[in-house]
Amino acid sequence: MRDITLTDMERLGALDEADRTFQMTEEAFRTFYELTARPVRVYLARLTGDDRIADDLLQETYYRFLRANVKFDSDEHRRNYLFRIATNLVHDHRRKPFLEVPATVIADLPDSATAAQSAERAARRLDLHRAMKQLKPRERSMLWLAYAQGWSHEEIAGAVGVKTSSMKQMLHRARQRLLAVMHRGGRL
Amino acid sequence: MTHLRQGDGGQAACDCPNETAVVNAVLSGSWPHGCDEALVAHAQHCLTCSEVASVSILLREDSEHSRIEAHVPAAGQVWWRAAVRARLESTHAAARPMTWMHGITAAIVAGVVLAALTAIFPVLPSAFNTAWTFARELLPNPEIATAIGDGLRLSLFVGLGAAVLMLLAPLALYFVLRED
Numbered sequence: 001m002r003d004i005t006l007t008d009m010e011r012l013g014a015l016d017e018a019d020r021t022f023q024m025t026e027e028a029f030r031t032f033y034e035l036t037a038r039p040v041r042v043y044l045a046r047l048t049g050d051d052r053i054a055d056d057l058l059q060e061t062y063y064r065f066l067r068a069n070v071k072f073d074s075d076e077h078r079r080n081y082l083f084r085i086a087t088n089l090v091h092d093h094r095r096k097p098f099l100e101v102p103a104t105v106i107a108d109l110p111d112s113a114t115a116a117q118s119a120e121r122a123a124r125r126l127d128l129h130r131a132m133k134q135l136k137p138r139e140r141s142m143l144w145l146a147y148a149q150g151w152s153h154e155e156i157a158g159a160v161g162v163k164t165s166s167m168k169q170m171l172h173r174a175r176q177r178l179l180a181v182m183h184r185g186g187r188l
Numbered sequence: 189m190t191h192l193r194q195g196d197g198g199q200a201a202c203d204c205p206n207e208t209a210v211v212n213a214v215l216s217g218s219w220p221h222g223c224d225e226a227l228v229a230h231a232q233h234c235l236t237c238s239e240v241a242s243v244s245i246l247l248r249e250d251s252e253h254s255r256i257e258a259h260v261p262a263a264g265q266v267w268w269r270a271a272v273r274a275r276l277e278s279t280h281a282a283a284r285p286m287t288w289m290h291g292i293t294a295a296i297v298a299g300v301v302l303a304a305l306t307a308i309f310p311v312l313p314s315a316f317n318t319a320w321t322f323a324r325e326l327l328p329n330p331e332i333a334t335a336i337g338d339g340l341r342l343s344l345f346v347g348l349g350a351a352v353l354m355l356l357a358p359l360a361l362y363f364v365l366r367e368d
Binding site: 015017018021022026029030033034037038039041042045046055058059062063066067121124125128129143144146147148149150152168172175176178179182 | 203208211212214215236239240242243244246247248249250251253254255258260261263264266267269270271273274275278
């Protein structure tokens with residue numbers, strides 16, 4: 001498909017600029033993106049509660065990542081840095097706190113023998129989203145990174161921007177708050 | 189795993205060394221039937237581990253389904269958009285010194301205009317008086333001479349004002365619209 005807004009010269013200029021300013025080649029980026037895009041997109045969606053905002057922030061996250069002038073020690077370091085950018089972007093984007101639960105959670109119930117099971121699972125996820133909605137953004141971040149991503153306390157502390165020493169206590173509080181909200185709503 | 193700590197009263201509510209093992213078991217999908225039985229038995233008695241297991245199960249399930257449902261743009265698309273944006277930002281950054289140059293030029297022009305006005309201004313009244321006296325001598329009627337003199341004075345001020353406006357208006361317009 002031809003781009004009608006950019007001339008060929010501008011295209012070449014953009015590619016030159018990418019080579020000059022981005023910290024990785026397009027090939028390397030493609031590999032990294034395939035590994036990380038979905039987890040980051042889901043993380044952003046859970047933190048913002050809005051798919052459209054999550055889409056915008058996903059593009060912004062990768063743009064900032066590509067322009068970052070950072071030397072990465074390992075793939076984990078690279079991935080953690082990406083999530084840190086995503087976390088900071090969500091925190092900067094607090095104008096709309098936590099919006100509606102994504103419709104996909106309740107929309108795709110299959111009409112089959114497993115419908116009851118699927119419905120139960122969808123209801124559980126809906127309950128979880130509602131409960132998460134009542135937590136602070138930082139608590140949502142910590143819980144997601146710890147229990148959906150399986151990150152260590154050090155990694156979470158780096159991404160969320162808190163001291164590692166206080167991470168255990170903060171996670172404990174966030175966990176209890178989530179469970180309390182779900183218990184209160186009769187969701188567990 | 190043989191030395192699992194039991195969740196007893198002496199243990200801090202948020203502190204259990206088996207927490208990580210529980211999370212790993214849940215996230216790997218081996219919880220509760222595919223992992224160490226001692227770990228599962230421990231979690232039944234340990235407040236921290238049972239909490240961790242409950243939360244991990246919920247979040248893992250949500251995470252897995254969300255990843256399947258999530259629609260992400262193609263890597264090439266993200267790369268291309270980022271490249272175009274980098275180009276635009278670079279162009280904008282390159283144009284910034286020019287903007288500074290324009291600002292400095294505008295300041296110099298304004299200074300020259302003001303200096304010229306300041307230099308001319310003391311001379312103006314005497315020039316007007318000379319012109320008025322000359323006109324009065326030429327014209328027999330003093331009322332007509334006065335009227336012509338006043339008219340000349342006024343039109344000179346209007347002309348000067350218009351000149352300044354014509355000089356400054358494009359500059360002002362440039363600074364207002366330069367972001368567009």
